[in-house]
Every structure is written in C-alpha cells, then in structure tokens.
Amino acid sequence: MRVGIGLPTAISAVPGSLVVEWARRAEEGPFSSLGVVDRIACDSYDPLVALAAAAAVTRRVLLCTMVVIAPLRNTVLLAREAASLDALSGGRLVLGVAVGARQVDYDATGADFRERGARLSGQLAALRAAWEDERIGPRPAQAGGPRLLVGGTGNDVFGRVARYADGYVMGGGPPRLFARMADKARAAWADHGRPGRPLLWAQAYFALGDDAVDAGMRYMRDYYAFTGPYAERIAAGLLTTPQAVRQFVQGYAEAGCDELVLLPAVAHLDQVERLADAVA
Amino acid sequence: MPWRDRVRRVLIAGGGPAGLYCGLLLKKANPALDITIVERNPAGATYGWGVVFSDRTLAEFREADYPTYREITDRFVVWDAIDILYGGERRRCGGHVIAGIARRALLDILQQACDARGVRLRFQTEIAGPADWEGVADLVIAADGVNSVIRRAYARVFQPSLREGKAKYIWLGTRRVLGAFTFIFRETPFGLFQVHAYPYDGATSTFIVECAEETWRRAGLDVADEATSLAFCESLFAEELGGQRLMSNNSKWINFATVKNNAWRHGNVVLLGDAAHTAHFSIGSGTKLAMEDAIALTRACEQYPDLEQALAMYQMERKPAVEAFQEAARASRTDFENMRRYTGLPPGQFACHLLTRSGRISYDDLRLRDPLFVDGLDRELAAAVGTGRAAGGAADRSGASDATGPSGQRAAGEPAPPPSRLEVAPPPAFLPFVLRGLRLENRIIRRARPVFAARDGLIGGEELARLAALATSGAGVVMTAPVAVSADGRITPGDPGMYRDDHAAAWAAVVRAVRGRSTARIAITLNHAGRRGAARPRAEGLDRPLRDGWPLLGPSPLPYAPGHPVPRAMGRTDMDRARDDFVRAARQAHDAGVDALHLHCGHGYLLGSFLSPLANRRTDEYGGRLQNRMRFPLEVLDAVRAAWADRPLTVALNATDWERRGIDVEEAAEMARVLKTHGCDAVEVLAGQTTPDSRPAYGRGFLTPYGDVIRNEARVATMVGGHLTRTGEMHILIAAGRADLCITEPVLSEDVERATDPPFSLSLLRLRSH
Numbered sequence A: 001m002r003v004g005i006g007l008p009t010a011i012s013a014v015p016g017s018l019v020v021e022w023a024r025r026a027e028e029g030p031f032s033s034l035g036v037v038d039r040i041a042c043d044s045y046d047p048l049v050a051l052a053a054a055a056a057v058t059r060r061v062l063l064c065t066m067v068v069i070a071p072l073r074n075t076v077l078l079a080r081e082a083a084s085l086d087a088l089s090g091g092r093l094v095l096g097v098a099v100g101a102r103q104v105d106y107d108a109t110g111a112d113f114r115e116r117g118a119r120l121s122g123q124l125a126a127l128r129a130a131w132e133d134e135r136i137g138p139r140p141a142q143a144g145g146p147r148l149l150v151g152g153t154g155n156d157v158f159g160r161v162a163r164y165a166d167g168y169v170m171g172g173g174p175p176r177l178f179a180r181m182a183d184k185a186r187a188a189w190a191d192h193g194r195p196g197r198p199l200l201w202a203q204a205y206f207a208l209g210d211d212a213v214d215a216g217m218r219y220m221r222d223y224y225a226f227t228g229p230y231a232e233r234i235a236a237g238l239l240t241t242p243q244a245v246r247q248f249v250q251g252y253a254e255a256g257c258d259e260l261v262l263l264p265a266v267a268h269l270d271q272v273e274r275l276a277d278a279v280a
Numbered sequence B: 001m002p003w004r005d006r007v008r009r010v011l012i013a014g015g016g017p018a019g020l021y022c023g024l025l026l027k028k029a030n031p032a033l034d035i036t037i038v039e040r041n042p043a044g045a046t047y048g049w050g051v052v053f054s055d056r057t058l059a060e061f062r063e064a065d066y067p068t069y070r071e072i073t074d075r076f077v078v079w080d081a082i083d084i085l086y087g088g089e090r091r092r093c094g095g096h097v098i099a100g101i102a103r104r105a106l107l108d109i110l111q112q113a114c115d116a117r118g119v120r121l122r123f124q125t126e127i128a129g130p131a132d133w134e135g136v137a138d139l140v141i142a143a144d145g146v147n148s149v150i151r152r153a154y155a156r157v158f159q160p161s162l163r164e165g166k167a168k169y170i171w172l173g174t175r176r177v178l179g180a181f182t183f184i185f186r187e188t189p190f191g192l193f194q195v196h197a198y199p200y201d202g203a204t205s206t207f208i209v210e211c212a213e214e215t216w217r218r219a220g221l222d223v224a225d226e227a228t229s230l231a232f233c234e235s236l237f238a239e240e241l242g243g244q245r246l247m248s249n250n251s252k253w254i255n256f257a258t259v260k261n262n263a264w265r266h267g268n269v270v271l272l273g274d275a276a277h278t279a280h281f282s283i284g285s286g287t288k289l290a291m292e293d294a295i296a297l298t299r300a301c302e303q304y305p306d307l308e309q310a311l312a313m314y315q316m317e318r319k320p321a322v323e324a325f326q327e328a329a330r331a332s333r334t335d336f337e338n339m340r341r342y343t344g345l346p347p348g349q350f351a352c353h354l355l356t357r358s359g360r361i362s363y364d365d366l367r368l369r370d371p372l373f374v375d376g377l378d379r380e381l382a383a384a385v386g387t388g389r390a391a392g393g394a395a396d397r398s399g400a401s402d403a404t405g406p407s408g409q410r411a412a413g414e415p416a417p418p419p420s421r422l423e424v425a426p427p428p429a430f431l432p433f434v435l436r437g438l439r440l441e442n443r444i445i446r447r448a449r450p451v452f453a454a455r456d457g458l459i460g461g462e463e464l465a466r467l468a469a470l471a472t473s474g475a476g477v478v479m480t481a482p483v484a485v486s487a488d489g490r491i492t493p494g495d496p497g498m499y500r501d502d503h504a505a506a507w508a509a510v511v512r513a514v515r516g517r518s519t520a521r522i523a524i525t526l527n528h529a530g531r532r533g534a535a536r537p538r539a540e541g542l543d544r545p546l547r548d549g550w551p552l553l554g555p556s557p558l559p560y561a562p563g564h565p566v567p568r569a570m571g572r573t574d575m576d577r578a579r580d581d582f583v584r585a586a587r588q589a590h591d592a593g594v595d596a597l598h599l600h601c602g603h604g605y606l607l608g609s610f611l612s613p614l615a616n617r618r619t620d621e622y623g624g625r626l627q628n629r630m631r632f633p634l635e636v637l638d639a640v641r642a643a644w645a646d647r648p649l650t651v652a653l654n655a656t657d658w659e660r661r662g663i664d665v666e667e668a669a670e671m672a673r674v675l676k677t678h679g680c681d682a683v684e685v686l687a688g689q690t691t692p693d694s695r696p697a698y699g700r701g702f703l704t705p706y707g708d709v710i711r712n713e714a715r716v717a718t719m720v721g722g723h724l725t726r727t728g729e730m731h732i733l734i735a736a737g738r739a740d741l742c743i744t745e746p747v748l749s750e751d752v753e754r755a756t757d758p759p760f761s762l763s764l765l766r767l768r769s770h
C-alpha cells in the first residue's frame, strides 16, 4: 500500500501560497499522491483548480480528488477539466467521484439532491464518452482517460464501481469497515465479469503534534457539523500521534487498500514533515 | 454528571424490562433525579413465561449493575445444548451457552431494585394521551411495549413501520422441565407445527407453538377457544410433554409484529425496548435488546451535557446494532415461515440449516462449539455420498429415483460402503459429487476470470495456460468465463468462442492441458450476448457499445441502456439460427472432450433476456407469462440436451433481477423446476444485470440466500457463487443444504498477476511437462 497526503484546501482562511508550498513539500516527501476534497458551500478551494496549481509544482505525485461531487457539475465541463488536468500533469489524475452528503452544496448550485444517485450513474458513462470524443479537447494523457474511482457506502455504490469505474474510494472509518467495503467492491467486480481487480483507495484525517490536536479536533467537529451528533464520533477518529498513524496505515494495508490518503485537519506546513516522519 | 441541571423529572411509560432497568440505571447514575415509572398492570401481573439470554449479554449486565446481575444470574437456569426433534430423531448440538429466567422473576428483581433506590413505581395507571406526559417531565421515556401509545402519538416523527409475520404463534408454559433449548417439528394432516421451548426455572418451561396461518385454520384453531387450543397442542406434543399439561397466561394465537422506527427520539421523548423495535422470538433477544437500550441511554445521558445530544447519541449507538439484529431475526423468521421448504432435508442437514439460519454461525464456529456434532454431520454427509442417498438430497427426497435426479451422489456401478463403518470423513465441501454420472472430486468449482484476449473467438496460449493453471487449484471443476456460440453472440470482440473448427481444436488443447495436470473436470459456459453484445472489452467498464459493432438480437427492440444500439426482435429464422449455434457449439465441445456444459440464461444475455419481463415485451407465444418467456430458452436447452447426449448440462439463471417488475425468487424457483424436467442437472444462481438499473446488494456470499430458496423450493441441485473465497463458507453451505456446489472466483492481486504475467505461468507449465 502507498500513502498519500491531502492538500489543506478545505480549511478556512488558508492562503493560496501555502497550498502551493504544501504541494511542493509533499513532492519531496515519501508521499505517492496529493488528495483534495470537495465542498461548495464553505470556505474552500475548488478541487480541480487546486490540483492544477499542485500539478505545476510537482512531477511525481498522483493528483486525486477524494472526491468531486459530480452531480453538482456539468458533466462535459467536468470531463474537460479533468482531461485538461490529466494532460497538464502528464497523466497523473485520479478522479474520485461521489454524490456527497450535504444538501447545502446542492442548494448552493441548484442541483437536484433527490436525483443525485441516478445522475452520478449517467455521468460516469458520459465522462468516459467525453474523453474519447474528438470534438471535446484536450485528450487526456492517460489512455482512456484518468482513472475513475467511486466513493460512498450505500449498496448502489458498488454496482457503480463495477459497472463504470476503475475502483472504489472510501471516505473514512476504521480498517475493519474498509475491509467490509473492499469485499463488496471485489464481489461486485467479479460478478460483473471485470478483468483484474478494483483499485481500492481510502482517506483519513490527521493532526500531529501536541499543539495541533485541539485545532484538529475543532476542525473535524466543524467540518462534520452537518452530520449532527455523528460529528463527535468522526472527530474521535482523527489520527493525532505517529503511533496511531502507523497502526492505521498497517490496518489498511492488511485490509487490501492500494492507496491511503491522509488529509490534514490543520494547515501548518510542519504537518507535512510530521506525517512524513510518522509514515517513513 | 453534566446533565443534572437540565433534567430533574423523568417519566417512564411502561414497567417492562426496558422501563424498569432504565429507571434503575438512571437513578443509580444520578440519584438526584425524580423518576416515575407508570405501569398499567398490577404489580404481580405479566404476560409470558420465561426469557432467554446469551452469555455475551450477561457480561454487559454485570458491568451496568452488579447487584441485579447477581440476583438475575442466581435465578438463572443455564444450559448449553439445542435439541432438534425432527423426522422422528433427536439431534443435540452443544456449546451454545444460554440462560433462562422467568419474566416474572426478572421483573420482581428489577422492581425491588427500583424501589430500593427510590424510583417511584405507579401500577395500574394507564398512559392514555399526550396530557399524561407532555409538560410533566424533562425527559419522557416511552418503554410502553410493542403497542406504544407514545410512539403512535408522534408517528409523524418516529415514522414507525409494523410488519406482521405470516405465521401464527401462541406463548404457553408447561411444567415439563426441558434439558435444552428445544425445537420440535411435527407434521400433521393440517400442516407443519413447530415448537420453540426452553426451561427457565427449576419447574417450568416456555413452550411456544407456531404454524402457518392456513395450517392454523385447517386445524380449526381460528375458531377454537383457549381450552380447545391447549388441548389440541397437548395431544399433538403429548410425547414431548411427558404427560405434563400446557398452561396459558391469557395466551392468544397472534402474528409476530416486527416494529421499526425511522427516528427514536423527538424533543425530550425517546423510545426504548419493544416500543422502538422488535425482533422475532426465534432468536430470543427482545428482552436483551430492551435492557441494552437502557444501558446505552443511561451512558449517553452521563456522557453528553445536552439532553438532545444525549438522545441523539443513544439513537446513533443503538439503531445500527438493533437493525443488524433485526436483519438476523428477519432471516430466522423467514426460515421458520418457510420451514416446509426444508422438511425434506436429511436430519443432520436439517439441524445444521436450523442452527445456522441467522447467518451468524459459521462452520468453524459450529466446530468450536460442538466438534462431535460436526464430526457426526461430516460422516453422515460422507456416508450419504457413498450410498447415493442425498447428501445434497434436496432433489431426491420427493421420492423420485435418482436415475435422472441431479443429486445422485454415486457414479453408476460404484460400490456403496456401509455408512455405519465410516469413522472419519472430510468436511462437506471436499466431498465428491456426481453430476449425471460424472464424478467431481469435490464441491468446488473454480471459474476463470474473463480476459477478453481472444482473436475472432480463438483463444491463445495465455488463455490456455491460465485455465491449465486453474486445474491445479484443487477445485473439482474448472469452469470458463462465457464462451460465445457465434460471432454475433460475443459480448466483446475479445470473447472466446466456440463457433469455428479451429476454436474446437483450441478447446481440445485446453482439455488436454487440464487432464494432464489433475482430475479436475472442465466445464464450458456457452453464451449468446444478445442485446449486451458488441460492447468494448471490460477493462474500463461494462456495456460500452463498440463504435462499429455488429447487429444485435433480442426478444424485443429495447436497447440495453438509453442510447445503446437497438436489437432486432428475433423472428423464427433468428431463433432457429441461434438455437443451431448453441447446438453446434455443444457438438464441438463434445468433440473437444469437454466434461460439462453450462448454459448462460442470466444477467440479461440473450437467453436471460427472454426470461425477464424487463427485456422481453413480446406479445407472441415467446413473451408475457412465464411459460411463454421460457419457451425459447427451453427450445435451446432441449436441442442442446439432445446434442450433448447423457453428459452434465447445467444452467445459470437469475434468481432475481433486483428490480421492480423483474424476475423474483419465487418465479426463478418455478423456472428451476421446469428446467429440471427438461434435463438440466444443476442451476447456478445469479442476480441482477438484466438492465443497468438493477439495485444490487453485494458482499460476501450475497447469492447464498437465493441459492437456498431455489435449491429447497425447486428441489434442484444448485451451484452458488457470490464472492465465496473461504472454504469454511463453502462447508457450511453444503452442510446446511443451501447449495450442492460452490463457485469461487476470487478477485485477488495474485489473480491479476497470473493474468498479466503469462510468461510466469507458461514457464511453470513447461517445467511441469518435462
């Protein structure tokens, strides 16, 4: 299993220069990828634009969305942005998509919250089609377009993974839960007669160092406030010590994860080094 | 105690286990609380007899309140066996630690503990309407049981659902002291009666009698008074009751109601116990769940300063746990409701099916609990293979001779070892199986994963090497991914085919390679893609039409997905041609030396699309009712059967389309029954993919429940896959009579390496052949 790091794009009041510098340092570290999340109604950067900035200062790391809330977006424009990013980065884009969890984001963009599942299915097929459509440029650098991952935990998700995508991305939880979800993805994959196996990605949050824990917990509670009482539970999953990070990484590796992206809950540059030390 | 300031007065509606235990625990956690429990019945009156707990539950009680834990466990009757009385035999399986206590005794203990702590108990007081609880307390706990008035008052918020089970049951008692949890199954001229009985104190046992509603009516119990009902049950179970009477406690015949609630809280009102949820008594856990609710609610109140958050945390903690239990209870209830399906199983398999009904006990668990029981079962299954008696037995118990029965377990002419001599036996999935005279070394089928690397249907050396490598996997059968019977029957241009002479030669080479390496049999899956044809290789997804594909065929001119090419509705000539393609492929397979044919009639491919009303909208004799939708697939089956002579021929079938108005499991069972009469030796159970809109539920063993129904309802041998990767999973399927053969197709990284690293396997092959 490889380990990636998230960009601090969804932490409020982070200057753009910090995001870019973060990407630069991550490229030097032991990380295999840079991940970004997607929220509309909040002080955060657009995921694809942020990754484009990161692409300009990196050469090696994969660039992944964990995830883009696709139903909020026009499919052809999303396909085109993704193709552009893939072409500009030399084929480093991994496009994770999902329906997202917050209705406010749908309200903010005028997208239909109730239709989100069906819309995502349609978009998955349309993304590939758009990448092959000569009339819509540019050509993605990767043959067939960027790798597509589908996120979520509902039953429909695994059918989508197997039917349309290259793999599954999980939004958080203990290794045991990941193992269960990975099994569902594999079951769906075999059932659909897909060759090979699904890519299996996942994410978790970290805030390392005594000075960072409180701020990290506050961020988590705030970020997940929309889940109501669950926020506390989710916040409790924040990885706050190198030991916890290592155990978590180990747990995911054993559960068959290909790539675990650790997202920051605190936007201090030293977090990059601290995480590098923890996973080294 | 952060919540002390906000909550002073607590009103608990209902003095059952949930209400009493919660009152006790809250008072203990916060003695300053003013708690009142309101109960409609007098202090000593209660319904029901004894309740049971598992050892795991007890550990929680111990932690929550030690004194009542001690008192409860002092009154316990503990035993560790389950007896199953069925078909004139008694089967005992040990290792299931269970404790029973009289409901009366449990309530007495809890009432006294409440009293001693200063919880106010008001008996013979009815909670009738909102006036009784609104504004009278800071926290209102609705523990008023399955017919909760408070739940009904806020139905708009709680959104309760009440589902009645199909069976009738009556909760009785007896002075007959049982030595174990006892299930009794008794055939009568009216139908099947079943009993769930267990001891709960030194002198009495709970005795629940259950039967199908029709049975109940036929026996006249719908019009019988209490005395007549008791007398009826007493005479029916006279032997098991050993001369003791049955006792009623205002008992009535009712249907079990499963209660679920979308929300468990509303402002300062919260649901607890049966008011929030019920789980069928066959997994005996209602009281346990009720008391666990009380523990969780108290803990949440201690932990969170804000009442609303505490109630939210309580719901969050309990709802998923309870729902998992309710799912197990649903599986268990459905098994009991459909017990008829299983009453033909040999006693050992029947017992195993019953013990593993909720899906929570694995073969390994069972072995840990009672190794002797499992050894005995293994021997019994092995002996049945030897004698030709149905170990897979579903097919044979109707009395039909196994000359044509799919589960004939012994190859013709093989001597039958006397079963009584058998001292050791392999576990069930490693037993041989005989499929129409062809002996399989074990019950495991290893299916090759698809690669889409053939050229014009011709497989290459890599494909051959991959299949040959599977021959040494240990599985009794190696099965191919779908092989097209014609060029236009391919799913993708890379599909392997069986429609040209050189194809047959390539398959003959595969057969030789497999034979040279093991005794594994080789089965080929014959398919016509129908409207799912002319798609691109599946590296990047399914059903992506080729830019310049070939014309498609289907029962109706309906594309597989919006924007996909429209298939031509097949006319007579098309049908004849497709049928002849299957027949020619079967002949070629025969000449290539293939052992078994597997006809693909699922997943929305050509034959499957005829079967499903979602794809078949024809109005002629090939569409409409089931008999018509089956007509063309049966024409193909009959023709292939004739060309294939007396060799094994199996069919893959959708047990459900996972879609409204699609095939469901009852209809699939009917199809399986018909297929069997047309010479199909076993049915593989599939689900979904008839259209891209199916709503699947994947996971480990996701096809098992469907396989179980098809096998035991249609009494046909079944092959079940659905992401089975562990032999333990397979043993229990065979042992419990849920499947006859298991298909494994693991999606592992090593699999990919095998697929993408042909030089490795090729070099292995070369080494071996020298």
Ligand SMILES: Cc1cc2nc3c(=O)[nH]c(=O)nc-3n(C[C@H](O)[C@H](O)[C@H](O)COP(=O)(O)OP(=O)(O)OC[C@H]3O[C@@H](n4cnc5c(N)ncnc54)[C@H](O)[C@@H]3O)c2cc1C
Pocket (backbone or CB within 6 Å): B013, B014, B015, B016, B017, B018, B019, B038, B039, B040, B041, B048, B050, B051, B052, B053, B125, B126, B127, B128, B143, B144, B145, B146, B147, B148, B149, B170, B171, B208, B272, B273, B274, B275, B281, B284, B285, B286, B287, B288, B289, B290
């Ligand atoms: C046949 C059968 C067998 C069972 N066997 C087992 C078993 O072996 N093990 C097990 O754990 N569970 C078993 N149960 C389940 C168990 O009985 C219940 O789940 C458990 O009693 C639930 O506790 P409770 O306190 O929520 O509800 P109840 O025990 O139903 O208590 C509710 C109380 O509220 C009172 N009440 C109701 N309405 C009002 C009102 N309006 N005003 C005032 N008071 C009111 C009632 O009189 C009652 O005392 C079985 C159930 C059945 C039907």
